[in-house]
Amino acid sequence: MIVMKFGGSSLGDAERIHQVGSIISGKAEEEEVLVVVSAMEGITDQLETCARLSLEGDGGREKLIEEIRSSHESVAEQLLEEGAAKAKRQIGNKLDRLGDICDSIATLGELTLQTKDLILSLGEQFSALLLSQHLKEEGHSSSSVNGSEIIVTDQRFGSANPLMDKTKEKIRSVLPPKIRAGEIPVVTGFIAATEEGKPSTLGRGGSDYTATLLGGLLDVDAVWIWTDVDGVKRADPDIVSNATTLPRLTYEEAAELSYFGAQVIHPKSIDPVAKNQVPLVIKNTQNPEGPDTTILNGGKSSTGLKSVTSISDLTLITVKGHGMIGVPGIAAEVFTAVAEAEVNVLMISQSSSEQNITFLVERRSAPKAIESLKGTLEEEIRRSIIRDIVTEEPVSIVAAVGSGLRHQAGIDSGVFESLARRGVNLLSIAQGSSDHNISVVVANQDERVAVQSIYEWIQSENQQS
Ligand code: ASP
Ligand code: MG
Secondary structure, three states: EEEEEOOOOHHHHHHHHHHHHHHHHHHHHHOOOOEEOOOOOOOOHHHHHHHHHHHOOOOOOHHHHHHHHHHHHHHHHOOOOOHHHHHHHHHHHHHHHHHHHHHHHHHHHHHHHHHHHHHHHHHHHHHHHHHHHHHHHOOEEEEEEEEHHHEEEEEOOOOOOEEEEEHHHHHHHHHHHHHOOOOEEEEOOOOEOOOOOOOEEEEOOHHHHHHHHHHHHHOEEEEEEEEEEOOOOOOOOOOOOOOOOOOOOHHHHHHHHHHHOOOOOHHHHHHHHHHHOOOEEEEEOOOOOOEEEEEEOOOOOOOOEEEEEEEEEEEEEEEEOOHOOOOOOOOHHHHHHHOOOOOOOOOOEEEOOOOOOEEEEEEEHHHHHHHHHHHOHHHHHHHOOOOEEEEEEEEEEEEEEOOOOOOOEEEEHHOOOOOHHOOOOOOEEEEOOOEEEEEEEEEEEHHHHHHHHOOOOHHHHHHHH
């Protein structure tokens, strides 16, 4: 059995959904197929805007709901035959209800994460309904399955965590009987429910996670993630237009790339497949026979650098103070303060010669982090143990990802030399905490050149080996 997940870009319009239908039909002739879908392209963003406008009491929400309605209606009309009217009615009813929910949000001036999840969960329900009806009209037996019936989560609305045992039980009782009966289930990605049955979501981009949860818990032969690029590239194609596809990656490398901003796959989604060593394949709906990437450990995967990725619009915060030497616990205090402000730290580097702690956060959360730092460290600042808290922005982190990096001579120096040759000024370097990446911080304006030069170095190394 194989799980096939189609992202929003593969479900952009009727023509693309038709193409998805052909891919599924082709595979279903060879083996059992379980389908997972995202919402149609752009729909979740529109729903999110709709929720925000409602909270602001903005009448523009009504126009937005009509736009969502008309994009789905036109897909239903172009894609479906006898099922078109019914699909339009079902989607229309849900959108009417959305209108009511938005009115109450506007009246109350309140939007909880729980209500927001309820709103965001609509997109996947619509796309699953349309695709499953299309498969039926193509002669398959199919039904749409709402993720809230099979994935049980905690109460962290907005980014809920699956409760594995309960989820496993549900998945195993609902899906295999359908598949054994010859059906192709189309499961809504991203959506789940709490134990009490309240709708929750797995966080933006969470459809990948749904696919790997199903794949891991059903122990399938493979999970195929369909997107609109030829697998995972050695660099972001927006920065390096001719970047080549990586045939193989390990789970750790894929997780590292996702963490550092590559739009490979939702970071949480590696775990369920890695646990059961289920191969994860990234493929392109627009080029199904083209190059793809298989994520799996062992086999031919080699050591060395594989890919380069980056995240921009960050702030580098440095806590300075000569007095910090020999004063225990300052680093702990610094990071506790940042954590209390609920700010995520992307990279830490501490120099031993200067008594500085430098770390990287998203630019938009930097003010919160600094405010919290100043509060927590008030006493140290007063006593001049801490001299200053300085920031540099906007900066980017550029991460070269691979395996066995600590045990191979010449990789660090190769990366640094390639950057120096192009005149890139390094603001900070992460100390080798991970065997899977070398990361540097550069000014935003140097990001592209930094990525390009590291990419070129990776290409030349791979050609030599
Ligand atoms: N539709 C959701 C989102 O846009 C989930 C997904 O596409 O993976 O975030
Ligand atoms: Mg995605």
